[in-house]
Each structure stands twice: as C-alpha cells, then as structure tokens.
Amino acid sequence: MSASYRTFFGMTKEAFDTDLSMKDILETQDIVSIKQSLDFTLQLGAVGLITGEVGSGKSTALRYVLSRLHPSEYKTIWITACSGSILEFYRLMISELQMGETGCKAVMIRNIRKAIRETVLEKKMKVVLVVDEASLIRLEVFAELHTITQFEQDSKPWLPIILAGRSNLIDKLMYQTSRPLASRIVSRSHMEQLSRQEMEQYLLHHLSITGIKTNLFEDTAITAVHQGSGGLLRKANHLARGALVAAARDKSMIVNADHVRLASTEIF
Ligand SMILES: Nc1ncnc2c1ncn2[C@@H]1O[C@H](COP(=O)(O)OP(=O)(O)OP(=O)(O)O)[C@@H](O)[C@H]1O
Numbered sequence: 001m002s003a004s005y006r007t008f009f010g011m012t013k014e015a016f017d018t019d020l021s022m023k024d025i026l027e028t029q030d031i032v033s034i035k036q037s038l039d040f041t042l043q044l045g046a047v048g049l050i051t052g053e054v055g056s057g058k059s060t061a062l063r064y065v066l067s068r069l070h071p072s073e074y075k076t077i078w079i080t081a082c083s084g085s086i087l088e089f090y091r092l093m094i095s096e097l098q099m100g101e102t103g104c105k106a107v108m109i110r111n112i113r114k115a116i117r118e119t120v121l122e123k124k125m126k127v128v129l130v131v132d133e134a135s136l137i138r139l140e141v142f143a144e145l146h147t148i149t150q151f152e153q154d155s156k157p158w159l160p161i162i163l164a165g166r167s168n169l170i171d172k173l174m175y176q177t178s179r180p181l182a183s184r185i186v187s188r189s190h191m192e193q194l195s196r197q198e199m200e201q202y203l204l205h206h207l208s209i210t211g212i213k214t215n216l217f218e219d220t221a222i223t224a225v226h227q228g229s230g231g232l233l234r235k236a237n238h239l240a241r242g243a244l245v246a247a248a249r250d251k252s253m254i255v256n257a258d259h260v261r262l263a264s265t266e267i268f
C-alpha cells in the first residue's frame with residue numbers, strides 16, 4: 001500500500017524522503033544562522049557548536065551549509081562520531097583523510113597533522129573537521145580533542161572544528177576536563193522546533209519535491225502534524241507520509257487530522 005499512495009496522489013517520488021538533493025533542502029531560519037556561525041568559526045579557525053533534538057535537522061543543515069563552501073577552497077573532514085576511544089576517533093579521521101595505515105597513537109597524530117599541514121601549506125586549502133553525533137563522544141575524548149587543533153605551538157588555527165549533536169553535548173562540554181576544547185568555542189547554534197507556520201511551509205515544500213504543487217493537507221492536519229511532531233522534522237516526515245497513506249486508503253485527495261492521528265499510532 002505504501003507505494004500506491006504515490007500513484008493515488010500522482011507523486012513522482014517517495015514523499016518526505018531522507019535522500020534529499022541540495023536543491024531540495026529548505027533554507028530555514030536555523031540554516032541561515034548556522035551558515036553565519038560556520039563562516040565566523042572558519043574565519044577564526046575555532047570551534048563551533050550545533051545542537052538540537054533528535055530529528056531536528058542538524059545533519060541536513062550541516063550538509064547544506066558545507067555544500068556552500070567552495071570545494072577548491074575547503075577540504076571537509078566529516079566524521080560521524082562514536083562512543084569509542086580517542087584512538088577510534090583518530091582512526092575515523094585517518095580513514096576520512098584516505099590515509100591507508102594507522103599505527104600507534106603518536107603515529108596517527110603525526111600523520112593527521114602532516115596531512116593537514118600539507119593541505120594548508122602546499123595545496124593552499126582550508127580544512128574543517130565536522131563531527132556529527134558529537135554528543136556520543138566520551139568525556140576523555142573531549143579532554144584530548146583540542147590537541148589535534150594545535151599547530152606551530154598553537155599559533156596556527158588550521159583546523160576549525162564543528163561539533164553537532166543533541167543538547168547533552170553542552171553538558172559534556174561543561175565538565176572541567178572538557179574546558180580546553182570548550183574554551184575554543186566561538187559560536188553556538190540550536191535547531192529550534194518549527195513553528196506552526198514554518199511547519200505548513202515545510203509540508204508544502206516536501207509535497208513540491210514530489211511534484212505536487214497544491215496543498216493536500218487541511219489546516220487541522222497541519223496543526224496535528226505540528227503538535228504530534230513537536231515541530232521536529234523526522235517525526236513530521238513520518239506523520240505526514242503516514243497520513244498521506246491513510247488518506248489514499250480512504251480515497252480522499254485531502255489529508256485531514258484523523259489521517260494524521262491514524263498515522264501517529266504507527267510511529268514513535
Ligand atoms: N532543511 C530541510 N529541508 C527539508 N527537509 C529537511 C530539512 N532538514 C531536515 N529535513 C528532513 O528531516 C529529516 C531529519 O533531519 P536530520 O537527519 O538532519 O536530523 P538530525 O537532527 O540530524 O537527526 P539525528 O538527531 O537523528 O541525527 C531528514 O531526513 C529530512 O528528510
């Protein structure tokens with residue numbers, strides 16, 4: 001059934017999909033302010049923070065703002081963090097830098113520094129380390145992470161870091177042992193939940209990606225998606241898609257609040 005809702009509504013692709021191309025990402029107010037924070041952080045070669053609830057759009061926002069950096073000017077090292085040790089963190093960096101062997105910790109650090117130094121001095125590019133899911137990182141990793149940013153006796157800001165994660169990231173950065181890293185933070189952005197009006201715009205935007213130019217959602221359905229999702233995007237996606245499926249089952253071209261309620265019984 002889930003595919004036949006597309007036929008019913010005449011959609012060209014799956015609605016409220018995760019696989020969005022850059023042009024399909026809605027430039028929300030949060031994204032605009034993240035872009036400004038990123039520019040500021042990169043300018044200073046410092047550390048920037050992006051927090052938000054689960055499914056609030058952090059990774060998508062990051063993907064979007066990083067895509068705006070010119071690829072001939074910037075090299076992005078994107079890491080999806082894990083709860084492992086600092087060694088595992090360095091391994092992730094090494095793999096992202098496409099450097100084959102790893103070795104002991106000192107060797108890994110030396111190789112990472114060398115790769116960054118070469119990128120900056122020889123290739124004349126800027127580097128940015130982006131750590132998504134940073135709230136998973138252990139305290140002992142936070143205690144050490146700033147050392148990888150230190151070049152030429154900490155005088156060259158060659159490795160700005162963007163940390164993105166859930167709000168408990170802030171708690172971890174408040175620990176005494178995280179101070180050296182936290183003291184390098186120059187910008188903080190928080191992904192806010194969408195307002196009712198923004199949710200309407202968001203739903204219409206996702207419908208338009210599927211080729212639907214009219215609003216299929218009744219006002220009450222938009223309110224139900226907004227309330228049911230708490231303004232969080234992934235949950236809104238599931239509710240809205242589920243509601244489309246329920247409306248198609250009803251052979252209704254308009255989605256109402258009951259369809260959203262039905263959809264809500266199937267998701268978390
Ligand atoms: N700006 C946007 N425009 C259109 N769709 C978006 C946008 N931001 C997020 N989405 C949609 O919301 C979904 C969830 O967003 P995303 O994965 O970025 O959230 P997250 O905050 O990184 O979640 P998590 O906490 O689980 O890592 C995306 O798969 C996408 O479909």
Ligand SMILES: [Mg+2]
Binds near residue numbers: 059060133
């Ligand atoms: Mg994410």
